[in-house]
Structures are given as structure tokens and as C-alpha cells.
Amino acid sequence: MNDRNPLFFVVLSIICILSVLAFLTEPPLDVLYGYYNILTHPGRLISDFSSIGGVGAVLLNVSIMGFLGLLVIQLAGVSLSGPTFASIMTIIGFSFFGKTPVNTAPIVFGVYVAAKLAGKSFKNYLIIALFGTAFGPITSYVANIPGLHPLVAILLGLLLGMMVGVLLPSLAIAMLRLHEGYNLYNVGFSCGFLGLFIASLFTAMGMELSIQVEWNTTFSLILTAIIPVVSLVLIIIGISIDGIKKSVTGVRAILKLSGRLPADFTDLVSPGAAMLNAGLLGLAGSIYVMSIGAVFNGPVIGALFTIIGFGTFGKHLKNVWPVVSGILAATLISGKSPTAPGPLLALLFGTTLAPIAGEFGIVPGIIAGFLHLVLVERTAVWHGGLVLYNNGFSGGLVATFIFAISEWIKANIKKR
Amino acid sequence: MQHKEIIVHLVSEITNYIMEQSPSRMVISLHNETDGLHLSAMDDIQRSDSELKKMEQDLNPKVRPELSDYYGTMAGTDAISAARLNLIGWQIKHGYVSRTTEGTKVDLWIGSDEYDSKNFSRKKNQ
Numbered sequence: 001m002n003d004r005n006p007l008f009f010v011v012l013s014i015i016c017i018l019s020v021l022a023f024l025t026e027p028p029l030d031v032l033y034g035y036y037n038i039l040t041h042p043g044r045l046i047s048d049f050s051s052i053g054g055v056g057a058v059l060l061n062v063s064i065m066g067f068l069g070l071l072v073i074q075l076a077g078v079s080l081s082g083p084t085f086a087s088i089m090t091i092i093g094f095s096f097f098g099k100t101p102v103n104t105a106p107i108v109f110g111v112y113v114a115a116k117l118a119g120k121s122f123k124n125y126l127i128i129a130l131f132g133t134a135f136g137p138i139t140s141y142v143a144n145i146p147g148l149h150p151l152v153a154i155l156l157g158l159l160l161g162m163m164v165g166v167l168l169p170s171l172a173i174a175m176l177r178l179h180e181g182y183n184l185y186n187v188g189f190s191c192g193f194l195g196l197f198i199a200s201l202f203t204a205m206g207m208e209l210s211i212q213v214e215w216n217t218t219f220s221l222i223l224t225a226i227i228p229v230v231s232l233v234l235i236i237i238g239i240s241i242d243g244i245k246k247s248v249t250g251v252r253a254i255l256k257l258s259g260r261l262p263a264d265f266t267d268l269v270s271p272g273a274a275m276l277n278a279g280l281l282g283l284a285g286s287i288y289v290m291s292i293g294a295v296f297n298g299p300v301i302g303a304l305f306t307i308i309g310f311g312t313f314g315k316h317l318k319n320v321w322p323v324v325s326g327i328l329a330a331t332l333i334s335g336k337s338p339t340a341p342g343p344l345l346a347l348l349f350g351t352t353l354a355p356i357a358g359e360f361g362i363v364p365g366i367i368a369g370f371l372h373l374v375l376v377e378r379t380a381v382w383h384g385g386l387v388l389y390n391n392g393f394s395g396g397l398v399a400t401f402i403f404a405i406s407e408w409i410k411a412n413i414k415k416r
Numbered sequence: 417m418q419h420k421e422i423i424v425h426l427v428s429e430i431t432n433y434i435m436e437q438s439p440s441r442m443v444i445s446l447h448n449e450t451d452g453l454h455l456s457a458m459d460d461i462q463r464s465d466s467e468l469k470k471m472e473q474d475l476n477p478k479v480r481p482e483l484s485d486y487y488g489t490m491a492g493t494d495a496i497s498a499a500r501l502n503l504i505g506w507q508i509k510h511g512y513v514s515r516t517t518e519g520t521k522v523d524l525w526i527g528s529d530e531y532d533s534k535n536f537s538r539k540k541n542q
Binding site: 076078081083084120121123124125126127128169172173176177180181261262264267359407410411 | 477478480481482483484485486487489490493494496497
């Protein structure tokens with residue numbers, strides 16, 4: 001690992017600190033026992049690993065996953081930049097609720113096989129492989145099917161995970177064209193689409209796929225502090241790389257970008273400004289969670305890590321706020337609590353639609369956010385929680401809807 | 417993407433870019449060989465030095481294999497939104513932008529790793 005860019009050292013430092021914290025919070029044996037519980041859990045939406053395995057075990061899972069993700073990027077020979085930083089932070093985030101090394105490895109291997117089948121290098125599909133780990137629960141769900149011999153179930157789970165990985169590149173590339181880059185979590189959209197078929201097949205075979213919510217409501221100082229600390233570190237490093245004046249100018253330049261895929265802020269502006277932007281987003285998200293009195297549990301931290309990650313690859317305060325406002329408005333109008341799992345995660349992950357506000361303006365952004373909340377709780381049922389990026393699936397549908405209409409208006413009405 | 421598909425996408429994206437300024441003339445020329453191709457697009461729009469520089473920068477981005485075969489496939493698929501030359505840049509070996517007496521000329525070169533456009537053979541009658 002000889003990558004010398006600042007993003008690499010930030011990610012590596014976060015992973016190392018979390019791994020040390022894992023064993024400082026609880027006795028090592030408790031951590032390992034908790035980790036066993038996490039590894040053997042199906043991990044479908046919403047499975048908060050901080051309550052299933054405990055704080056120490058979830059931090060251990062997160063640090064192992066982060067390290068493996070970083071290793072895959074290094075082995076592929078790719079430098080950390082906007083998209084890879086976004087993908088590694090998303091992996092770290094979702095390792096708080098659903099991803100484990102066991103359930104994600106077959107998917108990455110499947111994408112590797114797809115790359116070889118297409119005569120390409122693995123690095124060409126690296127982003128798809130990393131984000132494709134959203135399908136982790138499909139491996140662990142099948143591996144836990146009751147009535148099957150455990151060895152058979154595990155082999156079936158690994159095989160299905162690999163098959164999903166082989167299918168993902170074709171779908172991800174095709175789905176990208178549906179919304180033309182206005183949904184940042186495109187692999188989530190693709191996984192949701194594939195998950196719809198797989199869940200339907202499972203249901204037809206009489207398998208149980210009802211959504212169950214495992215949501216930690218216990219306050220933990222360590223879990224509460226992670227995101228604000230990581231955000232502040234990113235802000236400090238971002239400013240120290242570019243200097244205050246240049247980094248502020250850089251963030252202003254980022255705010256002018258629509259964020260439509262692929263908008264690598266580290267390349268389009270500078271790594272320092274991108275890190276400052278990511279830190280500001282993380283801090284804003286933390287302030288929102290604290291202000292509504294929600295608990296920093298696994299899924300909430302996962303969502304905030306994802307926001308931080310995409311702070312270098314499409315999201316900034318200017319294109320995020322209209323979408324967030326739309327989701328909050330829909331939450332309040334429908335009489336839901338902003339601290340309830342669905343609306344809270346929808347608000348944080350719904351920022352996947354930020355490019356719509358960035359490209360088409362505030363009103364379309366608010367409408368997109370509103371539609372997202374309406375749709376997102378329904379889409380989880382469609383794939384039976386087998387896909388972790390449910391908001392990416394819903395966001396893809398909303399982005400496709402809005403993109404289709406705006407294109408039609410541009411092509412027909414504005415001509416007159 | 418297959419060879420033919422790449423050409424179609426590149427032509428579409430570069431056409432989208434040129435048509436944004438509503439030229440009265442546009443010529444697209446393709447010279448296709450087994451190990452590489454040269455695509456040339458000319459219009460009658462006079463562009464500023466800074467715009468030409470920006471075009472050339474976008475057409476010659478850093479090598480990003482992790483983006484080219486995934487996000488790069490969006491090149492030429494959206495004919496209504498603003499064109500993005502960086503999507504072309506990830507697909508090609510290099511691109512040149514030059515001023516002509518009438519307007520602007522964009523040269524795009526594609527080839528395998530061994531392909532060198534300096535050795536590109538062009539028959540005298542072409």
C-alpha cells in the first residue's frame with residue numbers, strides 16, 4: 001500500500017482508530033462473541049449490528065470491512081479519489097448494519113469474474129464491485145435458510161452472491177442510462193432492480209421475506225462521537241492541505257457544480273476542498289440528528305458515513321438542502337416522526353438525489369425529496385430487505401421519473 | 417464497449433457539444449483502422465482561447481480506468497442535457513483542439529496500448 005494521497009491516510013487512520021476503539025469499549029472475548037453473532041446474522045434491512053453484536057463488535061466489523069475495501073482498491077491498482085473514497089466510506093457505513101466480510105466477498109469475486117468474462121481488467125468494474133456489496137444480505141440470508149444442511153446453505157449463499165456479482169456490471173451500466181447520473185447511488189438502483197426479481201422468486205418458493213426492524217435506541221458516547229470527530233478531522237485536514245483561503249474558494253467552486261455523476265470533486269476542484277466539503281456535510285448531518293433527538297446507532301452512522309463519502313463525489317450543502325427539505329416536508333405532512341427509522345434514514349440517504357437540485361433547481365429538488373419519502377418505504381418490501389441500498393433503489397426510480405419529464409419538457413415545450 | 421458502439425457514442429457526444437452553439441456547418445470525419453481510429457469534428461464556431469483550452473483539458477483528463485468503463489458509458493446517451501467532454505476524454509487515447517480559418521477542429525484518437533497516433537497511416541488520396 002504505497003498510495004500517498006491524503007484521502008488514503010484519512011481512511012486508513014479512521015480504520016485503525018476504530019479497530020483500537022473496538023477493543024477498548026468491551027472485553028476482547030465479548031467483542032469476539034458479538035462479532036460471531038454479526039457474522040452469522042442474515043443482515044437484512046434493518047439489522048443494527050450495534051445491538052446485535054454490541055458496540056465493540058460492530059467497530060471490529062467496520063474496521064475489518066474498511067481495511068478489506070482499501071485492500072481491494074490497492075490490489076486493483078487504483079488511487080483513492082472521489083468515487084473510491086465514496087465507496088469505501090459507504091462500505092464502512094453499511095458495515096454498521098448489514099455488510100460483513102463473509103457476505104460481501106462472493107459479490108466482489110462475482111464482479112471480478114464478470115470483468116474477466118468481458119475481457120476487462122478488474123479495475124474497470126472496481127466501483128461496481130465496491131458498491132455492489134449492498135447485496136451482502138442475499139449471501140447471509142440464503143446461508144441461514146432453515147431446513148437446509150448448514151454446509152449446503154452456506155455454499156448456496158456463496159454461489160448466489162457470486163452470481164449476483166456477475167450480473168451487476170451489466171445492470172449498473174444499463175440503469176445509469178435510465179436516470180443519466182441524477183441518482184448518485186446507481187449501484188443501489190441496480191441492486192434493487194435485481195433484488196426485486198430475486199425476492200419475487202424467493203417469495204414464490206414460500207420463503208419468508210417480511211421486513212423486520214432491529215433498531216438500537218441505547219445511547220453510546222463512542223457511537224455518538226464518531227461522525228462529528230471524523231467530520232472535524234476532514235475539515236482540519238482539508239484546510240491544512242489547501243490553506244483557509246484556497247479551501248474556501250474550493251468549496252465555493254464545488255457549490256457551483258450540479259453533482260451529476262460522475263462529479264469527482266477531488267479532480268474537478270481539489271482533494272483539500274473535497275475533504276472540507278465532506279466534513280461540512282458530515283457535521284451538518286450530525287447537527288440534524290442531534291437537533292431532532294435521534295440516537296446515533298448503526299444505521300444512522302452508516303447513513304452519515306455515506307454522506308461524508310459522497311461529499312467528494314456529488315453532494316454539497318447547496319444541492320442537498322432542497323432534497324432534504326422535501327423529505328422533511330413529506331415526513332411532517334404524512335404525520336410521521338422525523339426520528340422514526342424510515343423517515344430518518346430516508347432523509348439522510350435521500351441526498352442521493354442531490355444532483356436533481358443541482359441541475360434542475362430548488363423546486364425539482366424539493367419535489368424529488370418529497371417523492372422519495374413516499375416511495376422508499378414501499379420499495380424495501382419489494383426486495384424484501386435483501387438490498388441494503390434501498391434508498392438508492394427508490395432514488396433511482398424518482399430520478400428516472402423526474403429526468404424523463406424534464407427531458408420531455410426540454411425537448412418539446414421549451415422549443416416553442 | 418465494442419468498437420462500433422464506441423464510435424457511435426463518441427460521435428453523438430461530440431455532436432451534442434458542437435450543436436450547443438448552433439453552428440451553421442459541421443463536418444465529422446472518421447478514419448478507421450484495425451488497431452485505432454481518428455475522429456475529426458469541425459464546425460464554423462469561433463471559440464475563445466480559454467474555451468479551446470478547457471475543451472482540450474476535458475478531452476485529456478487523468479487516466480481513470482475505474483470510471484471509463486462505467487460512468488464513461490454515459491457518453492452520447494443524453495442528447496438533451498449539456499454535453500460532457502470528459503466522458504469522451506476517458507474513452508480516447510488523446511484529443512486535440514485547434515482553431516481553423518472558419519471555426520474549431522476537434523481531433524480524437526483511439527487505439528490499443530500499443531497504438532501510437534504518430535504512426536497513424538493515412539493513404540495519400542484520403
